[in-house]
Amino acid sequence: MARSITPQRKMFNTALAWGIGLVIFFPILWTILTSFKSEADAIAFPPKFLFFDWTLENYSVVQDRSNYMRFLWNSVIIAGGSTLLGVIIAVPAAWSMAFVPSKWTKDILMWMLSTKMLPAVGVLYPMYLIFIKLGLLDTRTGLVIVLMLINLPIIVWMLYTYFKEIPGEILEAARMDGASLKAEILYVLTPMAIPGIASTILLNIILAWNESFWTLNLTAAKAAPLTAFIASYSSPEGLFYAKLSAASTMAIAPILIMGWFSQKQLVRGLTFGAVK
Amino acid sequence: MATKNSRTAARLMMAPAVILLLGWMLVPLVMTIWFSFRNYLPLRGGDQGFAGFDNFVRFVTASAFWPAVGATMLIVICSLLITIVLGVLLALLLDKPMWGQGVVRILVIAPFFVMPTVSGLLWKNMFLDSVNGLFAHVARFFGTTPVEWIIDQPFASIILIVSWQWMPFATLILLTAIQSLDSEQLEAAEMDGAPPIKRFWYLVLPHLSRAITVVLLIETIFMLSIFAEIKMTTAGAFGTKTLSYLIFQRVLESQNVGLGSAGGVYAIILANIVATFLMRIVGKNLDT
Numbered sequence: 001m002a003r004s005i006t007p008q009r010k011m012f013n014t015a016l017a018w019g020i021g022l023v024i025f026f027p028i029l030w031t032i033l034t035s036f037k038s039e040a041d042a043i044a045f046p047p048k049f050l051f052f053d054w055t056l057e058n059y060s061v062v063q064d065r066s067n068y069m070r071f072l073w074n075s076v077i078i079a080g081g082s083t084l085l086g087v088i089i090a091v092p093a094a095w096s097m098a099f100v101p102s103k104w105t106k107d108i109l110m111w112m113l114s115t116k117m118l119p120a121v122g123v124l125y126p127m128y129l130i131f132i133k134l135g136l137l138d139t140r141t142g143l144v145i146v147l148m149l150i151n152l153p154i155i156v157w158m159l160y161t162y163f164k165e166i167p168g169e170i171l172e173a174a175r176m177d178g179a180s181l182k183a184e185i186l187y188v189l190t191p192m193a194i195p196g197i198a199s200t201i202l203l204n205i206i207l208a209w210n211e212s213f214w215t216l217n218l219t220a221a222k223a224a225p226l227t228a229f230i231a232s233y234s235s236p237e238g239l240f241y242a243k244l245s246a247a248s249t250m251a252i253a254p255i256l257i258m259g260w261f262s263q264k265q266l267v268r269g270l271t272f273g274a275v276k
Numbered sequence: 277m278a279t280k281n282s283r284t285a286a287r288l289m290m291a292p293a294v295i296l297l298l299g300w301m302l303v304p305l306v307m308t309i310w311f312s313f314r315n316y317l318p319l320r321g322g323d324q325g326f327a328g329f330d331n332f333v334r335f336v337t338a339s340a341f342w343p344a345v346g347a348t349m350l351i352v353i354c355s356l357l358i359t360i361v362l363g364v365l366l367a368l369l370l371d372k373p374m375w376g377q378g379v380v381r382i383l384v385i386a387p388f389f390v391m392p393t394v395s396g397l398l399w400k401n402m403f404l405d406s407v408n409g410l411f412a413h414v415a416r417f418f419g420t421t422p423v424e425w426i427i428d429q430p431f432a433s434i435i436l437i438v439s440w441q442w443m444p445f446a447t448l449i450l451l452t453a454i455q456s457l458d459s460e461q462l463e464a465a466e467m468d469g470a471p472p473i474k475r476f477w478y479l480v481l482p483h484l485s486r487a488i489t490v491v492l493l494i495e496t497i498f499m500l501s502i503f504a505e506i507k508m509t510t511a512g513a514f515g516t517k518t519l520s521y522l523i524f525q526r527v528l529e530s531q532n533v534g535l536g537s538a539g540g541v542y543a544i545i546l547a548n549i550v551a552t553f554l555m556r557i558v559g560k561n562l563d564t
Contacts, residue, residue, distance in 0.1 A: 014374040021383035043408040092289035100286035115301045117551040119501050121520040122540035123304035125527045149300040210391040212504035230393045248394045259389035260382050
């Protein structure tokens with residue numbers, strides 16, 4: 001039974017929530033709007049909200065000046081590659097922890113999570129040195145490996161919580177019917193696990209896309225993803241609001257759209273199943 | 277149900293993840309500990325031998341150390357308070373019946389998906405800048421002098437940016453937790469005449485305690501190591517050098533690897549203290 005509520009009350013809630021929502025969203029909205037302004041309109045006082053000459057010029061200037069596509073491609077490779085590699089390594093681990101638990105399973109999970117808490121800056125120089133020695137500095141391969149390692153604990157945890165929800169009885173039934181381990185994994189488990197794996201991939205692409213410690217410190221010109229692309233706009237001579245906005249909009253748009261689709265998975269993924 | 281065979285298979289399946297994470301944890305850690313006992317200046321003579329505990333003593337006696345500890349605590353504690361208190365309030369509101377709830381949720385969650393370099397740069401220039409920033413425009417509209425936010429209020433600026441990024445996260449998680457609250461219990465309390473504040477205090481808040489703990493844990497991990505938000509705004513100036521930023525500067529900017537590594541060891545110890553404390557809570561939650 002839903003609690004009844006007066007229309008006035010509902011109206012009030014709606015207005016308040018929309019108001020707060022728009023305030024929180026405003027910086028993003030303002031950035032998107034500014035990206036379509038001329039530089040003069042971008043800093044005009046009083047600020048122009050909707051009534052200005054809309055232009056796409058900033059986008060083409062940003063692409064010409066800093067070759068946006070190259071950074072975008074680096075981001076795609078690094079975020080996608082590290083996530084896929086992580087999932088490939090994590091699926092068997094999470095599967096075995098969920099279905100063949102031992103008395104250490106919980107300890108291993110906790111330990112994995114604890115590696116996530118190692119402050120990156122504490123191992124910055126060793127990583128830098130290792131990267132130089134192995135020729136990985138400023139390469140996409142290097143970043144794929146590091147971001148995979150950073151997100152591996154989250155990937156294992158997420159998959160573990162999803163796999164945990166698959167009822168063991170179904171597996172036993174399949175086994176009774178004479179299914180081999182391979183058939184069991186391929187035909188029983190996989191179809192049930194795909195939504196969970198997909199959510200895991202989505203969330204971890206977002207996390208890897210936005211990672212801004214290693215991507216800034218271990219890249220220079222060649223492998224720099226969008227996080228570093230934006231950082232190059234912090235130099236004073238490069239600072240034009242409309243162009244900064246266009247660059248920012250391009251950097252966040254892909255992930256903003258993906259993020260909106262992943263809201264529900266976000267909760268599970270980032271709370272390690274502790275909040276449902 | 278598990279046979280000996282399947283147990284062996286399970287070990288093997290777990291091995292790659294465990295070995296990789298073990299290597300990822302141990303190799304750089306051992307190197308950091310090694311460097312922290314060396315007098316190591318890559319650009320000024322390289323490794324100049326064993327330094328004993330010199331680096332550890334110098335790191336904590338340097339004039340920059342305690343301010344960095346203070347800056348870290350100020351930023352983390354204020355951002356945690358803001359995001360959790362506002363997150364609870366906003367989650368309570370979003371749980372109420374309204375029109376367009378889905379759209380509001382999308383608006384509220386959006387900042388979480390903005391990469392830290394972008395939010396740092398946007399806030400610094402488009403909003404907090406004292407000449408052309410939007411806040412300055414608003415200040416001039418009301419006839420007051422615009423504030424040089426980044427210079428005069430560097431902590432408020434950084435806390436604002438960090439809170440803006442993390443409040444959506446807190447809200448979303450707390451909202452999920454609120455929605456699992458038994459509504460019949462609430463109705464019973466309402467019919468018994470319990471006022472809203474009491475219902476919140478005795479029913480909703482205890483129900484949320486676990487979710488709040490989880491938010492606290494995760495946000496602490498991430499906020500202790502914020503980097504891009506500081507690099508993009510103050511670059512460590514105006515007293516906003518956090519512990520991790522200080523170590524970053526020692527290692528990469530002044531290339532004093534021994535000293536920076538000693539700082540790194542301290543940071544790792546600190547993080548471990550926080551982590552064990554918080555892991556115990558998460559572990560307890562796992563059982564139930």
